[in-house]
Amino acid sequence: xxxxxxxxxxxxxxxxxxxxxxxxxxxxxxxxxxxxxxxxxxxxxxxxxxxxxxxxxxxxxxxxxxxxxxxxxxxxxxxxxxxxxxxxxxxxxxxxxxxxxxxxxxxxxxxxxxxxxxxxxxxxxxxxxxxxxxxxxxxxxxxxxxxxxxxxxxxxxxxxxxxxxxxxxxxxxxxxxxxxxxxxxxxxxxxxxxxxxxxxxxxxxxxxxxxxxxxxxxxxxxxxxxxxxxxxxxxxxxxxxxxxxxxxxxxxxxxxxxxxxxxxxxxxxxxxxxxxxxxxxxxxxxxxxxxxxxxxxxxxxxxxxxxxxxxxxxxxxxxxxxxxxxxxxxxxxxxxxxxxxxxxxxxxxxxxxxxxxxxxxxxxxxxxxxxxxxxxxxxxxxxxxxxxxxxxxxxxxxxxxxxxxxxxxxxxxxxxxxxxxxxxxxxxxxxxxxxxxxxxxxxxxxxxxxxxxxxxxxxxxxxxxxxxxxxxxxxxxxxxxxxxxxxxxxxxxxxxxxxxxxxxxxxxxxxxxxxxxxxxxxxxxxxxxxxxxxxxxxxxxxx
Amino acid sequence: xxxxxxxxxxxxxxxxxxxxxxxxxxxxxxxxxxxxxxxxxxxxxxxxxxxxxxxxxxxxxxxxxxxxxxxxxxxxxxxxxxxxxxxxxxxxxxxxxxxxxxxxxxxxxxxxxxxxxxxxxxxxxxxxxxxxxxxxxxxxxxxxxxxxxxxxxxxxxxxxxxxxxxxxxxxxxxxxxxxxxxxxxxxxxxxxxxxxxxxxxxxxxxxxxxxxxxxxxxxxxxxxxxxxxxxxxxxxxxxxxxxxxxxxxxxxxxxxxxxxxxxxxxxxxxxxxxxxxxxxxxxxxxxxxxxxxxxxxxxxxxxxxxxxxx
Numbered sequence: 001x002x003x004x005x006x007x008x009x010x011x012x013x014x015x016x017x018x019x020x021x022x023x024x025x026x027x028x029x030x031x032x033x034x035x036x037x038x039x040x041x042x043x044x045x046x047x048x049x050x051x052x053x054x055x056x057x058x059x060x061x062x063x064x065x066x067x068x069x070x071x072x073x074x075x076x077x078x079x080x081x082x083x084x085x086x087x088x089x090x091x092x093x094x095x096x097x098x099x100x101x102x103x104x105x106x107x108x109x110x111x112x113x114x115x116x117x118x119x120x121x122x123x124x125x126x127x128x129x130x131x132x133x134x135x136x137x138x139x140x141x142x143x144x145x146x147x148x149x150x151x152x153x154x155x156x157x158x159x160x161x162x163x164x165x166x167x168x169x170x171x172x173x174x175x176x177x178x179x180x181x182x183x184x185x186x187x188x189x190x191x192x193x194x195x196x197x198x199x200x201x202x203x204x205x206x207x208x209x210x211x212x213x214x215x216x217x218x219x220x221x222x223x224x225x226x227x228x229x230x231x232x233x234x235x236x237x238x239x240x241x242x243x244x245x246x247x248x249x250x251x252x253x254x255x256x257x258x259x260x261x262x263x264x265x266x267x268x269x270x271x272x273x274x275x276x277x278x279x280x281x282x283x284x285x286x287x288x289x290x291x292x293x294x295x296x297x298x299x300x301x302x303x304x305x306x307x308x309x310x311x312x313x314x315x316x317x318x319x320x321x322x323x324x325x326x327x328x329x330x331x332x333x334x335x336x337x338x339x340x341x342x343x344x345x346x347x348x349x350x351x352x353x354x355x356x357x358x359x360x361x362x363x364x365x366x367x368x369x370x371x372x373x374x375x376x377x378x379x380x381x382x383x384x385x386x387x388x389x390x391x392x393x394x395x396x397x398x399x400x401x402x403x404x405x406x407x408x409x410x411x412x413x414x415x416x417x418x419x420x421x422x423x424x425x426x427x428x429x430x431x432x433x434x435x436x437x438x439x440x441x442x443x444x445x446x447x448x449x450x451x452x453x454x455x456x457x458x459x460x461x462x463x464x465x466x467x468x469x470x471x472x473x474x475x476x477x478x479x480x481x482x483x484x485x486x487x488x489x490x491x492x493x494x495x496x497x498x499x500x501x502x503x504x505x506x507x508x509x510x511x512x513x514x515x516x517x518x519x520x521x522x523x524x525x526x527x528x529x530x531x532x533x534x535x536x537x538x539x540x541x542x543x
Numbered sequence: 544x545x546x547x548x549x550x551x552x553x554x555x556x557x558x559x560x561x562x563x564x565x566x567x568x569x570x571x572x573x574x575x576x577x578x579x580x581x582x583x584x585x586x587x588x589x590x591x592x593x594x595x596x597x598x599x600x601x602x603x604x605x606x607x608x609x610x611x612x613x614x615x616x617x618x619x620x621x622x623x624x625x626x627x628x629x630x631x632x633x634x635x636x637x638x639x640x641x642x643x644x645x646x647x648x649x650x651x652x653x654x655x656x657x658x659x660x661x662x663x664x665x666x667x668x669x670x671x672x673x674x675x676x677x678x679x680x681x682x683x684x685x686x687x688x689x690x691x692x693x694x695x696x697x698x699x700x701x702x703x704x705x706x707x708x709x710x711x712x713x714x715x716x717x718x719x720x721x722x723x724x725x726x727x728x729x730x731x732x733x734x735x736x737x738x739x740x741x742x743x744x745x746x747x748x749x750x751x752x753x754x755x756x757x758x759x760x761x762x763x764x765x766x767x768x769x770x771x772x773x774x775x776x777x778x779x780x781x782x783x784x785x786x787x788x789x790x791x792x793x794x795x796x797x798x799x800x801x802x803x804x805x806x807x808x809x810x811x812x813x814x815x816x817x818x819x820x821x822x823x824x825x826x827x828x829x830x831x832x833x834x835x836x837x838x839x840x841x842x843x844x845x846x847x848x849x850x851x852x853x
Contacts, residue, residue: 055809056628063586139596139629145586194630213638214801215712245711248805249796251694252710256799259701259709425576425814428584443585453587460584460593 043240046520046539049247049256049265057211058197059180060133063142065444065530068179069266070217070244072531073237075182075202078107078126079173080229081446083527086344088173091229092121092183092203102168102482109159113227115185116207123161127153128186130163146175148479168480170487174447179531203227205237205535217244219534228535231526238522238538257282257515263539264523264532265515270329273513281518286331289510289529290343291444292454293335294396296405296505297463299437304386309368311502314438315354317361317412318405324508327400331513335506337495338451342509342529345448345491353499361412372413379413387415388437391430394421398440401507431463439463442510446527448491449479455498464503471497552838556831563827564617567820568610578602578626578814600626617824623817627810632821635806639790642712643802646725646794647787649718653726655780657684658733662776663769665734666741677734685731693724693797710799721798725791729783736779740772747771774841781837788833789826 050069056062059071078093093107113121130153133143148169154162165172175181188201200208205228206219221237228235245262247253254272257265258279268276268284276282298311305311320334333341337350365371370379370386379386392402399421406416422430431439441461443450452475453459457467471494478490498504512530516523519540524533579597588596597603601612616623622632665677700720701709707720744750745768753767754760790804803822810818842849 055813056625056630058629061629062627063582136599139599139626141582141627142586145583145588145592194624197628197630212801213635214805215642245799247710247799249690249799252697252797252799255697255702255709259705261708261710423576423812425578425581425812426574428580429575429577432580453585458590460580460588460590 042541044238044539044541045241045243046239046264046537047243047245047262049253049262050244051250051253051267052246052248056197057217058200059182060129060143060184061138061140061197063180065528068528068531070206070219070242070534071182071200071202071208072179072204072526073206073219073534074200074204074208075179075184076113076204076227076229077178077182078109078176080231081174081177081527082231083525086527088177089230091177092126092227098482102480103165105163105165105172106156107161107163109161110227111159113203114224115188115201115203116222117185117188117201119185119187119201121183121203122158123155124158125183125186126161127155128189129181129183132184132189133181143180146171146178146180148172148175168482170479170482171447171449174449178528205232206242209241214246216246218242219244225535232533233522233524233536237535239534242534242537254515257517260517263517263520264537266512268513268515270327270331270513273331273515274329276515283516283518285514285516285523287512287514287525287529288333288340288342289444289512290340290446290527291450291510292338292442293340293509294398294401294440294442294507295335295338296390296438296440296507297431297436297454297461298503298505299434299439299463299465300501300503301434301465302437304368304370304381305388305437307368308502309364310370312354313361313364313368313412314409314414315502315505316357316364317409317414318505319356319408320507321356322408323401323404326404327397328508332508332511335509336499337506338454338498338504339448339491339495340509343448343450344446345488347492347495349492350495350499354502358412365412365414370413377410377413378415385415386413387417389435390416390418391427391436391439392418392421393424393427393440396440396442401440428460432460434465436463438505440507444510444528444530448487451475451491451494451498452479455494455503466501466503468497468501548842549839552835556835559831560824560827564614564820564824565610567823568613571814571816571819572606574811574814576814578816581814582626613820622821622824625810625815625818627813627815627818632817635818636803636821636825639801639803639806642795642800643788643790643804645712645718646721646791646800646802647784649722650725650729650787650791650794651780651784653722654729654733654783655776657726657730658780659737659776661730661734662737663741665738666745667764669742677738681731681734681738683731684727684729684734687728689724689728689791689793690797692727693721693794696720696724697797712798712800717798717800721794721800724797725787725794732783733776733779737772737776740775741768744768744772771845774844777837777841777844781833785830785833788829790822 050066052066055064057067059067077091079088080091082089092110092113094110095108097106109123115121132138133140134147134150148171149166151164151166154164156162182202185201188199189196192199198211205222205225207222209220210218219242221240223236225236247256250269253265253268254276256262273284277284298305300306324330324332324334336353337347339346365379369381372379374380390402392398402418406418409416427439430436454461455466455471456462456475457472474490474494478487481487481490521538522536524536525531526533579593579600579602583593583596601609624630625632625635628635661677661681665674668674697709700706707716711717750763750767753763790802790807792804792808795802795805807819807822
């Protein structure tokens with residue numbers, strides 16, 4: 001009996017605790033008892049899910065697209081690309097002019113800009129950054145090569161700086177508009193050395209507050225930001241903190257959104273996106289990514305694909321719409337040419353090529369001498385069966401696409417041999433040596449010069465194994481031509497040649513399916529499609 | 544005698560380490576793919592620039608020279624710089640270590656507790672339905688891959704019941720699900736071994752003698768059965784713990800935790816050789832040290848071994 005009383009007391013406390021009719025005495029937005037002018041609102045904090053733990057996040061050194069998702073808001077760039085107009089607009093450079101021979105770009109810099117650590121931004125800082133990027137010791141994996149035929153940088157006065165090129169390079173402004181060529185604080189770079197990537201300092205709307213590799217990255221609002229480009233809709237950031245976390249396994253992404261662990265999640269798998277759409281608490285914001293569509297490169301040097309008729313037959317035999325519907329749930333557009341439809345210089349005429357036409361495919365194969373003479377269901381020629389080696393990588397639904405292609409083609413008597421998926425470096429080796437018949441790839445980028453990485457005879461991704469001097473010339477000329485119409489005309493020619501020769505089998509344009517909680521508004525993306533302008537994101541307080 | 548035993552074990556440990564680093568070197572030589580290509584192909588670098596980078600990384604040197612250079616830097620405890628991240632490998636491993644160690648310790652605790660309980664239960668209720676049930680759970684633990692049991696656990700405990708956060712790390716609440724999932728996977732082999740060993744010991748004459756002397760069943764079990772059976776369990780627990788210190792890549796991915804496993808996989812994909820070698824060396828070192836400690840502990844626990852050595 002002695003123990004009963006304390007037990008009862010404890011029980012009553014528990015009951016009172018769980019069934020308290022009064023709201024708890026904490027401050028929430030709806031129950032502020034004494035609103036006053038000096039009341040500081042609860043900081044607004046968002047969690048943004050990335051899909052890979054980026055492999056190193058120094059934008060001058062590393063190459064991943066993922067690093068740009070947070071860091072585009074930490075750094076400012078000299079210029080910005082307006083995704084709606086395709087025009088370059090002022091950033092840290094207020095104005096710029098290009099010499100007659102297009103070898104010298106002079107940038108007039110904005111005054112009064114300071115890095116997050118208080119270092120003033122000036123021409124000297126631009127020189128420091130460009131010399132860092134191009135230094136062989138830094139071993140840059142991307143930024144250095146985005147500068148193309150860069151020769152040197154020259155400081156003219158405190159706020160004027162020149163970039164000298166050894167030959168004209170049309171994509172230069174596009175490169176300078178990307179985070180990889182963002183301006184870092186020289187003081188911070190010198191202080192931290194090889195650990196700079198853990199302590200990054202830019203001039204952007206958010207500061208780089210904390211980074212624990214493979215765990216999280218925290219950005220904090222920069223209250224002093226007052227030099228945003230015209231493409232930003234807000235002067236300063238609208239939320240106080242954004243934490244980035246990494247969700248490598250696609251299956252974990254939509255659960256993290258649904259449990260409220262994250263507010264924004266990139267690259268939701270299409271089947272999960274369809275389910276999230278039905279939930280009122282979330283929406284899917286699809287961001288189309290410009291660049292090279294997902295496509296299969298057809299090896300033009302390896303029989304039987306050295307015969308253009310066989311290559312054309314493969315494209316006619318493919319029902320791309322079925323692939324996009326089955327695997328991607330109709331979220332991305334079907335691709336008809338090497339460039340995604342939202343890329344500058346896209347030639348819409350490619351859409352008239354190669355509509356799905358199995359009969360046409362069959363007659364092309366017949367013409368090329370491939371017929372099923374022994375009645376085993378597989379076409380043959382001179383005793384050789386029509387078997388194609390397909391090299392697939394494990395990501396981006398490539399194995400599933402390969403499987404559907406094989407199924408679609410088998411009804412036409414084409415057999416596909418696809419061993420288990422290989423890693424990126426192994427794919428580079430196989431395709432480099434030309435041991436494939438077909439191999440898929442896609443790559444993002446806003447400038448059509450990206451085609452030079454795939455169709456120039458000397459390119460790393462020349463996986464069609466083409467050696468066409470005329471195409472090489474066109475690609476080089478297009479990279480040197482800064483006049484927009486001139487460039488468009490050249491890229492039109494290039495795309496039509498690629499499809500006429502049936503060098504690739506395009507499948508789909510890339511679309512990033514972002515899952516967004518309804519407490520978040522204003523998610524906008526830059527011209528690359530990957531990089532959000534976080535300055536414009538607003539978030540309601542968590543209730 | 545003890546000193547000689549310890550000395551011999553230390554020599555063996557050094558040999559195992561050398562073997563591990565050498566195998567790591569050979570394996571990465573044999574895997575296809577050129578690291579310089581992997582780093583630069585998408586950048587638009589020209590073939591000449593890629594070749595330049597390859598030379599800069601020392602990949603054009605003769606294989607034996609690369610191997611000698613590698614051993615020499617290891618001997619100086621210099622793990623080098625990551626080619627992908629451009630940061631010191633030793634530091635990158637140290638950053639991932641706390642998360643890996645935390646999961647390894649907690650999963651081992653869960654696995655050991657569950658394994659012991661299931662094993663002992665099976666042995667004590669030998670050939671009853673309880674034994675069958677325990678064995679079924681054991682087999683389930685052994686044969687369920689963690690990427691599946693992990694997702695199931697997230698579905699049940701995070702999405703349905705909302706008891707624990709699905710992913711992340713930091714506090715105990717985050718640690719519990721991954722520890723349960725990984726611990727469950729570990730418990731299978733521990734339970735099987737413990738059950739077999741306990742059954743074996745129960746047949747020993749000294750147990751029969753203890754029973755004949757009329758000692759209470761609980762005392763017979765705790766002192767005469769469990770004590771001699773435990774060192775066997777210790778060995779397998781140590782083996783698994785050492786293994787986990789090298790990283791649990793699948794569990795790390797499913798629960799979105801950092802850790803050495805994820806670091807290693809990324810490095811293998813990108814052929815970031817200094818990191819691959821660093822993680823393998825670290826994993827081997829952890830494995831060897833933990834097992835060394837377990838062997839010494841066992842020698843000390845086991846009266847027969849202790850006598851032999853003395």
